[in-house]
Amino acid sequence: MNRRRIAVVTGSRAEYGLLAGLMRLLAADPRIELQVVVTGMHLEPRFGHTIEAIERDGFAIAARVPILEDGDSELASARSVGRAVIGLAEAFERLKPAMVVVLGDRTEILGAAQAAMLLRIPLAHIHGGEATEGAVDDMVRHAITKMAQLHFAAAEPYARRIIQMGEDPSRVHMTGAPGLDAIRDLRLKDAPELGAELGFPLEPGPLLLATYHPVTMDPTASVAGIEALLRALDRFPQARVIITGVNSDAGRDAVTGRIAAFSAGRANVLVKDSLGQVNYLSAMALAAAVVGNSSSGIIEAPALGVPTVNIGPRQGGRLRAASIIDCAEDDGAITDAIVRALDPAFRAGWPNPLSLYGQGDSAARIAAILAEAEPCLIKPFRDLGV
Known part of the structure; x- marks a missing residue:
C-alpha cells in the first residue's frame, strides 16, 4: 500500500506543543508517512535548541532548515522569510509530500506556505481565520489562508471568517484548538x-x-x-x-x-x-x-x-x-x-465550561480528515451573497 506522505512544519517551541499530538496520531496511522520538517527557533541555541525536545519525543526529523538571520530587526525578519522559502522549497522537493501541514501565523510558516504553493503541493492550515490586531501575524495568517486548500479552525466565528475570505465551505472544518488536547491528555x-x-x-x-x-x-x-x-x-x-x-x-x-x-x-x-x-x-x-x-x-x-x-x-x-x-x-x-x-x-461569576475553543479532541479530528481528504490545488473564489 502506498502511504500518503504528509509533511508537518514546525518552527517554534510553542507551535510544536500544539502540533505534537497530531504528529503522534499521523505517525501511528499505517496509511500515512509522517515527514517532520524542523526550522526557525528550534535550531537555534539562543532559543533553547528545542529540536532536541522533538527528538526526545521519538520523532525522526526528515529535514532541518535553518533560516534565522542574526539580529532582531524588521529586515532580519524579512530576510529570514526569504531563506525559509528557499530552504523549505528544497526540502519539499526532496521529500515530495502529498500535503504540507502548518499551524498559525509565524513568519517561517509564511515561507513554508509560499514554498508549498509554488511547488504545487496542497497546504493544510490550522488556526486560520483568527485576528490579532497588534501583530504582523494577523496579515501573515490571512495570507496563509489564501494559499491553503484545507482549513482547520479553532472556533466557529473563525471558520466563518475563512469562508468570508472566499474559501470553499466544504474544505473548512471547525475542529477546535489543538492546545486543549494536551490539557486533556498529558x-x-x-x-x-x-x-x-x-x-x-x-x-x-x-x-x-x-x-x-x-x-x-x-x-x-x-x-x-x-x-x-x-x-x-x-x-x-x-x-x-x-x-x-x-x-x-x-x-x-x-x-x-x-x-x-x-x-x-x-x-x-x-x-x-x-x-x-x-x-x-x-x-x-x-x-x-x-x-x-x-x-x-x-x-x-x-x-x-x-x-x-x-x-x-x-x-x-x-x-x-x-x-x-x-x-x-x-x-x-x-x-x-x-x-x-x-x-x-x-x-x-465564570460560566462552565469556560473555554471557547473546543473540547480537547482537535488532533483526532484533524488527523482523520488529513488521512481521507483528496488533495486539490484548484480553489475557486466563493463569493458571499452572489
Whole structure:
C-alpha cells in the first residue's frame, strides 16, 4: 500500500506543543508517512535548541532548515522569510509530500506556505481565520489562508471568517484548538514535582506565569510594554514569578535584555527560555494568574480555569473567555488587573465550561480528515451573497 506522505512544519517551541499530538496520531496511522520538517527557533541555541525536545519525543526529523538571520530587526525578519522559502522549497522537493501541514501565523510558516504553493503541493492550515490586531501575524495568517486548500479552525466565528475570505465551505472544518488536547491528555506535574525539576520552589505563592512578546505592529511599544509589566510584577514581592522566553520577532533583544536585568538578584523570579510543553502547562495549571500578551493566555489558560491578565493590543480580535482581563500597557493598569485576577471573587461569576475553543479532541479530528481528504490545488473564489 502506498502511504500518503504528509509533511508537518514546525518552527517554534510553542507551535510544536500544539502540533505534537497530531504528529503522534499521523505517525501511528499505517496509511500515512509522517515527514517532520524542523526550522526557525528550534535550531537555534539562543532559543533553547528545542529540536532536541522533538527528538526526545521519538520523532525522526526528515529535514532541518535553518533560516534565522542574526539580529532582531524588521529586515532580519524579512530576510529570514526569504531563506525559509528557499530552504523549505528544497526540502519539499526532496521529500515530495502529498500535503504540507502548518499551524498559525509565524513568519517561517509564511515561507513554508509560499514554498508549498509554488511547488504545487496542497497546504493544510490550522488556526486560520483568527485576528490579532497588534501583530504582523494577523496579515501573515490571512495570507496563509489564501494559499491553503484545507482549513482547520479553532472556533466557529473563525471558520466563518475563512469562508468570508472566499474559501470553499466544504474544505473548512471547525475542529477546535489543538492546545486543549494536551490539557486533556498529558499528566501535569504538581507544585513540589515541578519546583524540584526547575530548581525553583513554587510555594508559598501565589505563582504568576508571565510571557511578553514584541508588539510587531509597533516595535517601539514593546520596550514600554515590558518595562510596565516588570514594574507591575515588582509590586508583588510575595509572588513566585516564572517568565518564559521571548519569540524571535523583531524587537526581541530589547525585551529579553530588560527581562534579564529584572530577574538578576530577584530570588522570586525564574526566567526560562523554554519550559517544554508539559512543564509550561503544569506551571499554567498551578498559576494564580497568567500575565502578558501570549495567545496561550487566551486559549489554554481559560481551559485550565486560570485567570489571564492580557496586556496591550497584541491579542486584539481573539475570542475572549470571562476569565480574561484586558488592560493597557501601563504599570498601574497591569497592577490593578493582577490584583483583580488574584481575588477569589473574580472567579465566582465564570460560566462552565469556560473555554471557547473546543473540547480537547482537535488532533483526532484533524488527523482523520488529513488521512481521507483528496488533495486539490484548484480553489475557486466563493463569493458571499452572489
